[in-house]
Amino acid sequence: MNTKNNHKKIKTFTFADIILAVAVLIASVLLIMSLFHSKSDLKVVVNKDGKEVYSINLQNVSNPFEYKIDGSISLTLLIEHDGVTVVESECKDKICQSAEKLTKSGQIAVCLPAKVTVKLDDVGDNHISIDGVAR
Secondary structure, X not given: OOOOOOOOOOOXXXXXXXXXXXXXXXXXXXXXXXXXXXXXXXXXXXXXOOEEEEEEEHHHOOOOEEEEEOOOOOEEEXXXXXXXXXXXXXXXXXXXXXXXXXXXXXXXXXXXXXXXEEEEEEOXXXXXXXXXXXX
C-alpha cells in the first residue's frame, strides 16, 4: 500500500509580514535617532502684549546673562547657551518662575499678569505659532 501523504507546507511569514516588520524596524530606528539627535539651533522669542520684543539665537550665547522685561509687572530671564529660565517675576502668583528651564523647541513659559510669553523655537522657524496638538 502506497499512501501518499498530502502534507501542506505551512507558511509562517508572508511577504506582507516581512514588509510590515521592515517598516516597523525603520520607524523604530528613526524614532530612536530623533530622540538622541543633537539639538538644532534654538532661539528664544519673547512676546509682550502679543508683539515680539526680543529674540536671540542661543548659539550666540557664550556666557549666561539676564534679560529684564520691563512693564507694570517686570520679569527677568536667565538666558544660557542651552536654554532659558524665568528667574524673577513681580507678579504675585510666580507661576512662570516655577516653570522648569526651557531647553527644547516648542517649550513655552507664560506670565499672564505681565502678558509675556517666552518660547524656544528652531532658528529656521518663521511660521505662525500653533499649539502642540495641531503640529
